Amino acid sequence: MNKKDLVLGIDIGGTNSAFGYVDKNGKCVLDSSIPTLPQNPAEDLFDRLHKKADEVFKNLHNDHNLIGIGIGAPNANYYKGTIEFPPNLNWEIVNVPEIVKKYYDLPCSITNDANAAAIGEMKFGTAKGMKDFILITLGTGLGSGIVVNGQLAYGADGFAGEIGHTIYDPNGRECGCGRKGCLETYASATGIKRTVFELLANLNMDSELRNIPFNQLTAKMISEAALRNDKVALQAFDFTGKVLGLKLADSIAHLSPEAIILFGGLALAGDLIFLPTKKYMEENLLNIFKNKVKLLPSQLTNGNTAVLGAAALIWNELDKSNNFPAEN
Amino acid sequence: MNKKDLVLGIDIGGTNSAFGYVDKNGKCVLDSSIPTLPQNPAEDLFDRLHKKADEVFKNLHNDHNLIGIGIGAPNANYYKGTIEFPPNLNWEIVNVPEIVKKYYDLPCSITNDANAAAIGEMKFGTAKGMKDFILITLGTGLGSGIVVNGQLAYGADGFAGEIGHTIYDPNGRECGCGRKGCLETYASATGIKRTVFELLANLNMDSELRNIPFNQLTAKMISEAALRNDKVALQAFDFTGKVLGLKLADSIAHLSPEAIILFGGLALAGDLIFLPTKKYMEENLLNIFKNKVKLLPSQLTNGNTAVLGAAALIWNELDKSNNFPAEN
Numbered sequence: 001m002n003k004k005d006l007v008l009g010i011d012i013g014g015t016n017s018a019f020g021y022v023d024k025n026g027k028c029v030l031d032s033s034i035p036t037l038p039q040n041p042a043e044d045l046f047d048r049l050h051k052k053a054d055e056v057f058k059n060l061h062n063d064h065n066l067i068g069i070g071i072g073a074p075n076a077n078y079y080k081g082t083i084e085f086p087p088n089l090n091w092e093i094v095n096v097p098e099i100v101k102k103y104y105d106l107p108c109s110i111t112n113d114a115n116a117a118a119i120g121e122m123k124f125g126t127a128k129g130m131k132d133f134i135l136i137t138l139g140t141g142l143g144s145g146i147v148v149n150g151q152l153a154y155g156a157d158g159f160a161g162e163i164g165h166t167i168y169d170p171n172g173r174e175c176g177c178g179r180k181g182c183l184e185t186y187a188s189a190t191g192i193k194r195t196v197f198e199l200l201a202n203l204n205m206d207s208e209l210r211n212i213p214f215n216q217l218t219a220k221m222i223s224e225a226a227l228r229n230d231k232v233a234l235q236a237f238d239f240t241g242k243v244l245g246l247k248l249a250d251s252i253a254h255l256s257p258e259a260i261i262l263f264g265g266l267a268l269a270g271d272l273i274f275l276p277t278k279k280y281m282e283e284n285l286l287n288i289f290k291n292k293v294k295l296l297p298s299q300l301t302n303g304n305t306a307v308l309g310a311a312a313l314i315w316n317e318l319d320k321s322n323n324f325p326a327e328n
Numbered sequence: 329m330n331k332k333d334l335v336l337g338i339d340i341g342g343t344n345s346a347f348g349y350v351d352k353n354g355k356c357v358l359d360s361s362i363p364t365l366p367q368n369p370a371e372d373l374f375d376r377l378h379k380k381a382d383e384v385f386k387n388l389h390n391d392h393n394l395i396g397i398g399i400g401a402p403n404a405n406y407y408k409g410t411i412e413f414p415p416n417l418n419w420e421i422v423n424v425p426e427i428v429k430k431y432y433d434l435p436c437s438i439t440n441d442a443n444a445a446a447i448g449e450m451k452f453g454t455a456k457g458m459k460d461f462i463l464i465t466l467g468t469g470l471g472s473g474i475v476v477n478g479q480l481a482y483g484a485d486g487f488a489g490e491i492g493h494t495i496y497d498p499n500g501r502e503c504g505c506g507r508k509g510c511l512e513t514y515a516s517a518t519g520i521k522r523t524v525f526e527l528l529a530n531l532n533m534d535s536e537l538r539n540i541p542f543n544q545l546t547a548k549m550i551s552e553a554a555l556r557n558d559k560v561a562l563q564a565f566d567f568t569g570k571v572l573g574l575k576l577a578d579s580i581a582h583l584s585p586e587a588i589i590l591f592g593g594l595a596l597a598g599d600l601i602f603l604p605t606k607k608y609m610e611e612n613l614l615n616i617f618k619n620k621v622k623l624l625p626s627q628l629t630n631g632n633t634a635v636l637g638a639a640a641l642i643w644n645e646l647d648k649s650n651n652f653p654a655e656n
């Protein structure tokens with residue numbers, strides 16, 4: 001009997017860590033999650049992950065081979081296999097393959113969430129067949145994964161893809177990174193919230209958003225208000241698209257991608273964010289790039305995207321090693 | 329007798345077109361040039377180039393093999409093999425391999441000047457052994473060639489590497505491209521000239537540059553004035569470095585290169601341009617990139633850089649095709 005090959009994709013988050021067994025076509029045959037317990041050491045998380053994953057694997061009735069492990073985590077370094085001082089986790093420098101090999105004698109790869117998502121899009125999603133594209137995640141911050149000549153750009157040190165920390169305004173908003181005016185302080189779920197508050201301060205017009213405190217406001221609320229034609233919410237989306245479009249034009253000038261894929265919470269606002277971003281992006285493009293670069297939504301929207309991305313990472317490594325030629 | 333393999337590197341310029349026969353170690357064994365005569369059709373230039381190159385080749389006494397042709401030209405597209413509406417040349421769309429095959433039955437590759445220079449640095453110069461770096465040419469404009477994972481980034485359409493047209497100030501200086509505030513309107517030989525004139529307008533301090541009309545002022549004169557401690561010239565270099573450093577920090581956030589190499593007329597100003605650029609680049613870098621990225625001068629400074637770059641382009645193609653494995 002031919003057993004079916006699977007990889008284990010793991011997404012380590014600040015609250016929960018999800019995992020799934022994924023085949024080479026991106027089908028997740030089983031998934032689950034456990035609490036991360038961010039105050040505990042990394043070893044504790046991997047110990048509990050292994051127990052749970054093993055338990056779940058038994059449901060596959062011994063007709064599958066596990067052949068590799070892919071992990072997406074904040075501040076993960078692909079080259080070194082480390083997670084370094086991850087925000088929201090009480091860890092310092094964690095050597096992941098060293099921990100994983102206690103449980104599995106299998107190839108293991110790790111990268112940050114946005115890079116994993118980019119590989120996921122390339123293998124299973126919107127970017128299938130593309131050799132040059134940029135994935136942008138619009139969540140709490142702005143993450144990015146850059147693909148050039150069919151390969152993820154990790155750069156000299158494994159930290160490439162920090163488009164969220166390109167500078168929109170050197171005298172602008174305070175960023176969590178300690179600098180000012182980074183793109184992600186404008187173009188992210190948090191960024192649009194800050195924009196709403198700036199507009200509420202500057203303008204006199206009525207808005208339902210005047211009744212919500214900063215700490216309760218979410219990008220989803222802004223999106224819903226905009227759909228009810230709230231002028232402040234609409235202006236906030238327009239401004240977010242203006243900043244994002246301008247800076248994406250810079251990214252395009254660098255790399256001339258076939259497409260830019262928007263992903264994450266704020267991207268779910270659909271036309272509200274896509275239309276202004278596209279408009280301002282085109283306005284700021286050098287002539288030779290105009291009307292060429294697609295702005296697309298992610299197709300990995302079935303809830304376990306991060307797990308699929310992590311699985312795609314290790315499938316990609318296995319394909320590269322030529323032991324497991326890609327089939328479709 | 330073993331004949332030595334050579335390629336023909338050609339650099340097409342607005343005034344002169346240079347060429348040279350270059351071996352696999354980057355040694356140019358013979359070079360020459362002819363006037364481009366930019367009003368004539370492309371066919372005329374290639375006809376004269378072929379005659380002259382053939383004539384020169386005879387000096388090699390039949391102990392060399394010509395195995396490929398590499399061409400650097402403005403607005404050249406690597407994928408299509410075309411030169412499209414080159415500035416300073418009265419051509420429209422020229423299909424280069426089609427013309428070249430009238431004279432040579434050999435592999436032929438073409439790309440723009442900055443990309444050719446980047447490949448030249450990678451094969452023969454400062455970037456030897458590097459897999460991720462960015463080359464910046466500071467000439468009349470600002471050109472760039474981007475190398476990711478050891479390969480030149482051409483992007484989806486062959487036009488990647490337009491860092492000169494990333495936007496420093498959307499309301500800034502008029503650019504030749506029809507937009508405003510592009511990096512090259514500040515950081516280039518022309519850009520620093522514009523900065524000098526802005527400073528002369530804004531400040532009262534004495535400067536030897538007050539006696540030179542715009543059309544006569546060159547980056548070299550500004551450089552010489554700065555070496556004589558002219559305050560306006562020194563401020564102009566500082567401001568140029570400030571703009572360039574800020575935007576290079578954005579490029580680093582994208583690609584995390586091992587090095588950025590500065591090349592071209594303005595780069596010859598040495599510390600005058602390197603020190604402020606490095607200072608402001610570091611100031612604007614995200615923490616994880618600080619004190620990591622080298623800012624280096626080109627090592628292809630022996631006068632026929634562009635020819636070496638064009639030769640490197642075709643050597644690189646020949647290496648890739650595995651017919652001619654790289655040796656050192």
